[in-house]
Amino acid sequence: MTEPSSTRTRAPRRDAAENREALILAAATLLNRDPNASLEAIAAEAGLSRRAIYGHFATRDALLREIAVHGAARINAAMLSAETETEPRDPALELAAVGARIWHEVDHIRVMALLTVRGPQVQLVGDALKPLRDHVHDIVARGVEAGAFRADIAVDRLSRLVESAAISVLDEAARHGLTSAEGRRLVVLSVLSIAGFSAREAGAILLALDLPGLDDATFTDVPTDPSTPEATR
Amino acid sequence: MTEPSSTRTRAPRRDAAENREALILAAATLLNRDPNASLEAIAAEAGLSRRAIYGHFATRDALLREIAVHGAARINAAMLSAETETEPRDPALELAAVGARIWHEVDHIRVMALLTVRGPQVQLVGDALKPLRDHVHDIVARGVEAGAFRADIAVDRLSRLVESAAISVLDEAARHGLTSAEGRRLVVLSVLSIAGFSAREAGAILLALDLPGLDDATFTDVPTDPSTPEATR
DNA sequence: TCTAAAGTGCACACAAGAGTGCAACTTAGG
DNA sequence: CCTAAGTTGCACTCTTGTGTGCACTTTAGA
Numbered sequence: 001m002t003e004p005s006s007t008r009t010r011a012p013r014r015d016a017a018e019n020r021e022a023l024i025l026a027a028a029t030l031l032n033r034d035p036n037a038s039l040e041a042i043a044a045e046a047g048l049s050r051r052a053i054y055g056h057f058a059t060r061d062a063l064l065r066e067i068a069v070h071g072a073a074r075i076n077a078a079m080l081s082a083e084t085e086t087e088p089r090d091p092a093l094e095l096a097a098v099g100a101r102i103w104h105e106v107d108h109i110r111v112m113a114l115l116t117v118r119g120p121q122v123q124l125v126g127d128a129l130k131p132l133r134d135h136v137h138d139i140v141a142r143g144v145e146a147g148a149f150r151a152d153i154a155v156d157r158l159s160r161l162v163e164s165a166a167i168s169v170l171d172e173a174a175r176h177g178l179t180s181a182e183g184r185r186l187v188v189l190s191v192l193s194i195a196g197f198s199a200r201e202a203g204a205i206l207l208a209l210d211l212p213g214l215d216d217a218t219f220t221d222v223p224t225d226p227s228t229p230e231a232t233r
Numbered sequence: 234m235t236e237p238s239s240t241r242t243r244a245p246r247r248d249a250a251e252n253r254e255a256l257i258l259a260a261a262t263l264l265n266r267d268p269n270a271s272l273e274a275i276a277a278e279a280g281l282s283r284r285a286i287y288g289h290f291a292t293r294d295a296l297l298r299e300i301a302v303h304g305a306a307r308i309n310a311a312m313l314s315a316e317t318e319t320e321p322r323d324p325a326l327e328l329a330a331v332g333a334r335i336w337h338e339v340d341h342i343r344v345m346a347l348l349t350v351r352g353p354q355v356q357l358v359g360d361a362l363k364p365l366r367d368h369v370h371d372i373v374a375r376g377v378e379a380g381a382f383r384a385d386i387a388v389d390r391l392s393r394l395v396e397s398a399a400i401s402v403l404d405e406a407a408r409h410g411l412t413s414a415e416g417r418r419l420v421v422l423s424v425l426s427i428a429g430f431s432a433r434e435a436g437a438i439l440l441a442l443d444l445p446g447l448d449d450a451t452f453t454d455v456p457t458d459p460s461t462p463e464a465t466r
Numbered sequence: 467t468c469t470a471a472a473g474t475g476c477a478c479a480c481a482a483g484a485g486t487g488c489a490a491c492t493t494a495g496g
Numbered sequence: 497c498c499t500a501a502g503t504t505g506c507a508c509t510c511t512t513g514t515g516t517g518c519a520c521t522t523t524a525g526a
Contacts, residue, residue, distance in 0.1 A: 013502060016503095019503090036269065038484090039483075039485095040482095048503075049505075050484095051486095051504060051505075054485070054486080058485090059485075060483090152432055152436055153422065164401035164405070165398065168401060171397060176393075186386065189386065193427050196432030198434065199383030199385055248524070273512095284475075
């Protein structure tokens with residue numbers, strides 16, 4: 001499958017890679033809705049047959065593993081992109097920034113969060129998300145230390161509650177609709193609120209972030225049939 | 234089973250009712266950990282054989298239904314007990330009170346929350362929790378109206394986020410440990426934070442509640458300028 | 467103590483989902 | 497156009513879990 005060995009007489013077909021991506025995306029989408037979605041359903045969502053899955057992934061777990069890796073890569077990338085400005089910033093701003101960036105990976109993050117609870121890849125997913133967790137933990141620790149964040153909750157716990165707050169918004173997005181701009185805003189506000197800021201303060205920090213276009217692209221739209229045009233890429 | 238008809242020659246055994254309770258409790262406990270726990274596992278947890286379950290519940294769904302009803306009863310009772318003081322109180326205090334009372338029903342609430350997402354009884358569970366939801370929604374609406382709660386998030390959404398905040402704490406409790414006092418305190422603080430209060434304000438409201446057993450885990454120290462940010466624990 | 471109620475253990479049947487093998491068909495790359 | 501890569505459909509096997517029937521044992525209540 002992933003053998004670029006010399007025995008290959010011809011380059012692999014291009015659409016195979018696309019289908020593989022489609023499968024991962026379909027799985028992420030469906031598992032968001034139902035963590036027990038069958039391979040049958042996932043294949044259908046991707047516009048393939050169940051049998052075809054086994055051309056890309058040896059087992060169900062392998063597929064889930066790929067989702068984890070794939071998702072983690074995107075998430076960590078998003079996290080780092082918020083970090084590029086290397087100047088030691090205000091923890092509040094930094095937390096808000098991470099929240100905002102993370103929002104773009106809604107689907108991936110939520111699936112990861114779901115997979116963290118269930119399945120045999122708990123460990124794997126946990127590890128994959130560790131960089132993000134550590135980063136958040138670090139920001140929270142610094143925020144508390146500086147006296148900006150609340151000090152009435154232990155740092156470790158507070159850090160986890162901040163994560164949960166973010167995921168709650170992703171849940172809200174999955175269940176009731178949220179535009180991209182709304183979602184980002186809500187994530188930031190929720191996260192800052194749990195960190196101890198009042199609504200007013202959180203609003204101020206949000207403004208200080210001066211986010212890119214408020215009219216960003218909307219939701220990740222997963223077409224059921226191939227004729228549907230793609231939106232954001 | 235539920236036939237008190239004249240055909241009964243003898244009263245049902247007392248332990249049968251106990252076992253029924255045990256099953257419901259076991260199911261609630263296990264489903265908290267794994268929403269797909271098998272009847273085999275549930276029966277074992279209750280100290281019975283799988284076969285015995287069918288003496289109490291016709292199907293798996295019937296058992297889940299009972300959990301929902303059972304849990305809803307306790308939850309709504311807890312909610313009402315917070316309401317007995319009929320004086321129109323401060324919404325903040327009221328929200329905090331509901332949060333504190335609700336904490337006692339951790340297991341039940343969390344299962345309900347899990348069942349709300351999955352399973353065919355989504356509708357049922359949703360209905361069962363409706364009183365609580367409505368109550369929270371009402372408090373939030375009044376809080377916003379009064380200008381006490383944040384106004385930068387639509388009431389409906391805010392109400393749901395408040396619920397989620399509470400559930401996040403229950404998650405934290407399920408995964409890492411939480412004493413009863415700690416849990417109650419965290420629920421109140423989280424819920425108030427999302428409602429828009431700063432850490433300091435939330436702390437003050439918590440004190441105003443004057444709950445029993447707050448002595449063991451009091452970090453009433455919320456400094457704006459931290460002399461010594463004492464690490465908790 | 468007597469006995470029905472409750473529980474046990476084992477036998478099934480049934481369903482759904484994962485994973486495999488294979489022949490036949492489509493499609494993209496050369 | 498040729499052909500291998502990719503896909504499909506079907507027919508399995510295997511596993512896990514639900515639900516049921518029935519003979520048997522245990523237990524609480526009168």
